[in-house]
Structure formats: structure tokens, C-alpha cells
Amino acid sequence: MMTRALLARATPVLACLGLLAVWQAASLVLNNDSFPTAIEAIRAIPSILGDKEALINILASLRRMAIGFGVAVAMSIPLGLMMGRSRTVASFFNPLLMVIYPVPKAALMPIIMLWLGVGDIAKMLVIFLGVSLPVIYHSFAGAKAVEEKMLWSGAAMGLSSAQRMTRIVLPAALPEILTGCRTGLVLALITMITSEMIARQSGAGNILFNALDMGQYDTVFAMIIIVGAMGIGLDALFERMRARLVKWSEPQFDIPVSFS
Amino acid sequence: MTALPSRSNIQTELKPARKPAAAMIEIDHVSQTFKTSGRQNHLALSDISLTIEDGAFVSILGPSGCGKSTLLYIVGGFVNPTQGLAKVRGKAITGPGPDRGPVFQEFALFPWKSVLGNVMYGPRQQGVRPAEAEAQSRALIEMVGLKGFEDFYPKELSGGMKQRVALARTLAYHPAVLLMDEPFGALDAHTRTRLQNDLLNIWERDRKTVLFVTHSVEEAVFLSDKVVMLTRSPGRIRQIVDIDLPRPRRRTELLLDPRYQKYLVDIERMFDDADENELRP
Known part of the structure; x- marks a missing residue:
């Protein structure tokens, strides 16, 4: 039992080590200048994280990402919930969103830069756009699925329609909303890097692509590892919060206590 | 005796009682049509008039699709009737309220x-x-x-x-009225029986007005003072049967009681006759 539990905990680490081993082997076999070995890339990490300039860049990226993500979530959840409960709102916004959905948000970057410059605002707007859609759609689907009779029960207790929205639709749709937010979080990271790739000024993406221009491939790959680790870390953190918030809907409780 | 719950705001709205057994719910020529996917409108309920006295346990019994739940939703204020009016304690129902508490099958x-x-x-x-x-x-x-x-x-x-x-x-x-919408319909037979017994025990304590929708003849007779039989779509009142059985009721005693058996048979026969008439070309 003990060894099995230990093994289960070690599996993700083993998977990472396996990936690095494959990378190392592939790099040695291909022997290409632009494909450093895993060990070379990992060696470059401390020098990046030790550099004050680089740290400021990475923190600036995270700040933009946090603001873009935060504003997107704060606006998308109410919109999605309203779409889910009102056919009029849904039929107004649905076509708009269907047009925006398949457009890669980074493709809008040049136009946004033209209007808003290359600064923080433009980048945060792109992150905002990237995060909004999955959060809107999941909130929409979650609100739509709320049982009518649950709302009726609330209405009979005297909840107004606004109260039913915040005190029944919102909590009932929360598992679905948080699934959307989790997708949004990953998209925020992706759009953050792409926006910095297009409008290079500062940020993690800037370090990465500058290094690429200068042929510092170990730095490029080190940055990829850093960004990847940030993604995994944020996702794990979010997942822990999510699991705590919606433990009432988690499937581990699926076997009900039985008596009539 | 009618023991009203101590909700003062409703009490003050109450008009002076006319009779000891005051009308709790009045349904006055209520009809309900629904828009269907086709161009036709579906008539779910047709001209229902019904008075439910304070403290009565009344079941609405009918085949599925006869609009019996719709009638309950109208009293609950969840659905507005296309025609007619429903009242609770003399006041027109315009929406849900804590004086009418629903219990749903779901x-x-x-x-x-x-x-x-x-x-x-x-x-x-x-x-x-x-x-x-x-x-x-x-x-x-x-x-x-x-x-x-x-x-x-x-x-x-x-x-x-x-x-x-x-x-x-x-x-x-x-709530002054309990609105029960096939509450035991999703449960297995054993659980259903236990809950029926327990519901009666709880109800005996304060005798709230209950409007109980079911398609089970036994359930309706066992629980109710009055069974309102609806016809198949569109729902009309076919017959109102007063269930004159002593309370508190014990299932084991009732099952042997010829009066109970007669109610079941009579009601079953009425539905059978109706079905035959409907099936006749």
C-alpha cells in the first residue's frame, strides 16, 4: 500500500524526467546547434532567474496576465450567466461570439497595437479577449443547465430574480464556470507570450524571442521550461482552489448513503 | 379547527373568516394552452374550476399528460394561466410566494x-x-x-x-399550502410506501392544506380527503370523489377495509370506461 501510494505521487515526476531524457537523447542524436540538450537548457535557467532585469520582465508579464485574466473573468461570468437565463440576451450575443470565437486573438494584435500602442493596455486587451470566450461559453452552458424547479423553489422562498441569479444560478453553475476559467487561465498564458512576441518591449516572451534572434538557444529552451513550469504551477494552484470550492459536486461522493 | 401558521403579514391581509372551513385555494375557470413546435396550440387544461378548503388534503389524479402538474404550477404561481384566475385566501395569484411551498418530483x-x-x-x-x-x-x-x-x-x-x-x-x-408534484414518483415502491406513511404522520400534526399531484390511484385514495380526477388531454375535471375514510389512517388496516377497496375499484372503473370511450372510433 505504502509503496503504491508513493509510486502514485512520484508518477508526475517520473513523467517529467522521462520527457527530459527523451529530449536529451534526441538532441544528442540530431546534434543540431539550434537544439540544445536538456542539461544545457536547465543550466541556463539559474542565470535567467538570477538576472534582475529578466525577473522584472517575467513579473511584468505575470502582472498583465493577472489583470487581463481577472477583468475577463469578472465580465464574462455575469454575461455568460445572463445569456444562459435569457433567450433575448443569448440571441443577441451568440452571433457576435460565434464570429469572434474562431479568430486567433493574437491575429488582432497588429490592429490593437495600431489603436492602443505597444504598451500594457494592448497586451492586456489581447489576454482579455483570449480568456473571455471560454469563460463566457462555460458560464452560458452552466446557467442554461440550471434546473428550472430549483429556481422555482427559490422563488417560492421569496428570492427576487436578481437574488435567484446570484444565489442560485451562480452557485449551481459554478463547477462549469470554473472549468471555463481553468481553460481561460491556460489561454491567458498562451496569449501573454504571443502578445509579447508581436509587441516586443518587455516580458517573458520578449526574453524568449530576443534570445532566439541572437541565437542563444539554451536561453530559448530555458525560457520555454520556465513558462511551462509557470503554466503547470498556476494550473495546479487553480485546480486546488477549484476542488475546494465545488467539493459538493465532486464525483468521489457518488455512492449515496442508502436508506429510504 | 383551522390552525394557520404564524405568519403575521399574511394573517393581517386575511379578510374576516366567513365560514369555519374557509376556501384556501379557488381555481376559477382556468384554461392553459401551450405553444408547440408546430403551428398548433396545445390545450393542456380546459375550464377547471375547483375550491380547496383550508386544511384539506386534495389529490389531483389523472393519466400522464393530462395537465395535472400544470394546474399545480398555476397555483404555485410558476405558470400564468392563459384564461381564468387562481386565488389563494381570496387573493389573485400573480407569482410564487412563501405561502405556497412546492415539493417536486425532481x-x-x-x-x-x-x-x-x-x-x-x-x-x-x-x-x-x-x-x-x-x-x-x-x-x-x-x-x-x-x-x-x-x-x-x-x-x-x-x-x-x-x-x-x-x-x-x-x-x-x-407555507399555508403544500404543493406536491408527484413527489414520490421517482422512488422505488418500498421507499414510496414509507414516505407516504411518514407524510401522513407529519400532516396529521398540523393539517396544512395539501394539493398533491399523482397518477397512482392507491396513493391518492390513501392520502386524500378528496380526489379530483382529470380527463386525458385536454385536462378537464371528470369527477371529484370524497374519500370518507377515518383518520389517522394505517395502511395495514386500510388494505383490509372494504370501503378503501371500493374507492380503488370505483376510480379504476371510471378511468377504464373513459379509456374505452376514447379508444372507440
Whole structure:
């Protein structure tokens, strides 16, 4: 039992080590200048994280990402919930969103830069756009699925329609909303890097692509590892919060206590 | 004797009682049509008039699709009738209100709240202090036989237990009328029987007005003072049968009681006759 539990905990680490081993082997076999070995890339990490300039860049990226993500979530959840409960709102916004959905948000970057410059605002707007859609759609689907009779029960207790929205639709749709937010979080990271790739000024993406221009491939790959680790870390953190918030809907409780 | 729940705001609105058994619910020439996907409108209920006295246990019995649930939703204020008017204590029903508490077949519990949280929801909404609401709710949970399950989430409970919670949650805000929409329809036979017995025991204590929708003849006769039979679509009142059986009722005694058996047979026959008439070309 003990060894099995230990093994289960070690599996993700083993998977990472396996990936690095494959990378190392592939790099040695291909022997290409632009494909450093895993060990070379990992060696470059401390020098990046030790550099004050680089740290400021990475923190600036995270700040933009946090603001873009935060504003997107704060606006998308109410919109999605309203779409889910009102056919009029849904039929107004649905076509708009269907047009925006398949457009890669980074493709809008040049136009946004033209209007808003290359600064923080433009980048945060792109992150905002990237995060909004999955959060809107999941909130929409979650609100739509709320049982009518649950709302009726609330209405009979005297909840107004606004109260039913915040005190029944919102909590009932929360598992679905948080699934959307989790997708949004990953998209925020992706759009953050792409926006910095297009409008290079500062940020993690800037370090990465500058290094690429200068042929510092170990730095490029080190940055990829850093960004990847940030993604995994944020996702794990979010997942822990999510699991705590919606433990009432988690499937581990699926076997009900039985008596009539 | 009619024991009204102590909800002062409703009491003050009450007009002076005319008769000892005052009308709790009046349904006045109510019809309901629904738009269907086709161009035709579907007539679900046709010209229903019915008076339910305070403290009466009344069942609405009919085949599926006869609009019996719709009638209950109209009294609940969840659906507005296309024609006619429904009143509770002489006041026209314009929407849901805490004087009419629904219990649905689907339970419709709040899954993010514990058993206690669900039962406390109504009283808290009505402004009852937390400590008081909790004490009342714990007593109700015990009354419906769920002591010890206060901190469980709905997901962790069986269907019968969920319906017990739903009943306690509705009783917690002291509705004058209980609106029960096939509440035991989703439960297995054994659980169903237990809940029917327990519901009667609970009802005997304060004799709230109950409007109970079912398609089970036995359930309707066992529980009710009055059974309102509806016809198949569109729902019309076919017959109102007064169930003159002594209370408190015990299932084991009733099953041997010829009067009980006769009610069942009479009602079954009436439905059979109707079915034959409808099937005739």
C-alpha cells in the first residue's frame, strides 16, 4: 500500500524526467546547434532567474496576465450567466461570439497595437479577449443547465430574480464556470507570450524571442521550461482552489448513503 | 379547527373568516394552452374550476399528460394561466410566494448546500435569525427522520432521503399550502410506501392544506380527503370523489377495509370506461 501510494505521487515526476531524457537523447542524436540538450537548457535557467532585469520582465508579464485574466473573468461570468437565463440576451450575443470565437486573438494584435500602442493596455486587451470566450461559453452552458424547479423553489422562498441569479444560478453553475476559467487561465498564458512576441518591449516572451534572434538557444529552451513550469504551477494552484470550492459536486461522493 | 401558521403579514391581509372551513385555494375557470413546435396550440387544461378548503388534503389524479402538474404550477404561481384566475385566501395569484411551498418530483435541492443549509435557506431568506433558523431546521430534519445527516450534501443521499430533505426545506418556511408534484414518483415502491406513511404522520400534526399531484390511484385514495380526477388531454375535471375514510389512517388496516377497496375499484372503473370511450372510433 505504502509503496503504491508513493509510486502514485512520484508518477508526475517520473513523467517529467522521462520527457527530459527523451529530449536529451534526441538532441544528442540530431546534434543540431539550434537544439540544445536538456542539461544545457536547465543550466541556463539559474542565470535567467538570477538576472534582475529578466525577473522584472517575467513579473511584468505575470502582472498583465493577472489583470487581463481577472477583468475577463469578472465580465464574462455575469454575461455568460445572463445569456444562459435569457433567450433575448443569448440571441443577441451568440452571433457576435460565434464570429469572434474562431479568430486567433493574437491575429488582432497588429490592429490593437495600431489603436492602443505597444504598451500594457494592448497586451492586456489581447489576454482579455483570449480568456473571455471560454469563460463566457462555460458560464452560458452552466446557467442554461440550471434546473428550472430549483429556481422555482427559490422563488417560492421569496428570492427576487436578481437574488435567484446570484444565489442560485451562480452557485449551481459554478463547477462549469470554473472549468471555463481553468481553460481561460491556460489561454491567458498562451496569449501573454504571443502578445509579447508581436509587441516586443518587455516580458517573458520578449526574453524568449530576443534570445532566439541572437541565437542563444539554451536561453530559448530555458525560457520555454520556465513558462511551462509557470503554466503547470498556476494550473495546479487553480485546480486546488477549484476542488475546494465545488467539493459538493465532486464525483468521489457518488455512492449515496442508502436508506429510504 | 383551522390552525394557520404564524405568519403575521399574511394573517393581517386575511379578510374576516366567513365560514369555519374557509376556501384556501379557488381555481376559477382556468384554461392553459401551450405553444408547440408546430403551428398548433396545445390545450393542456380546459375550464377547471375547483375550491380547496383550508386544511384539506386534495389529490389531483389523472393519466400522464393530462395537465395535472400544470394546474399545480398555476397555483404555485410558476405558470400564468392563459384564461381564468387562481386565488389563494381570496387573493389573485400573480407569482410564487412563501405561502405556497412546492415539493417536486425532481427534489430540486440546492446541491451546494448541506442538508441543514438547504432546510435553513427559506427561514434565513425570511429574515429568521441564524441561531433560531438552525434550531428550527434541526428539529424539522429530525422530524423527517434524517437526524445525523445534517452535514451531508444532497449528492451523498438516496432519492428517498433527498425527498425528505425537500419536504423539510419547504415546511421550514411555514407555507399555508403544500404543493406536491408527484413527489414520490421517482422512488422505488418500498421507499414510496414509507414516505407516504411518514407524510401522513407529519400532516396529521398540523393539517396544512395539501394539493398533491399523482397518477397512482392507491396513493391518492390513501392520502386524500378528496380526489379530483382529470380527463386525458385536454385536462378537464371528470369527477371529484370524497374519500370518507377515518383518520389517522394505517395502511395495514386500510388494505383490509372494504370501503378503501371500493374507492380503488370505483376510480379504476371510471378511468377504464373513459379509456374505452376514447379508444372507440
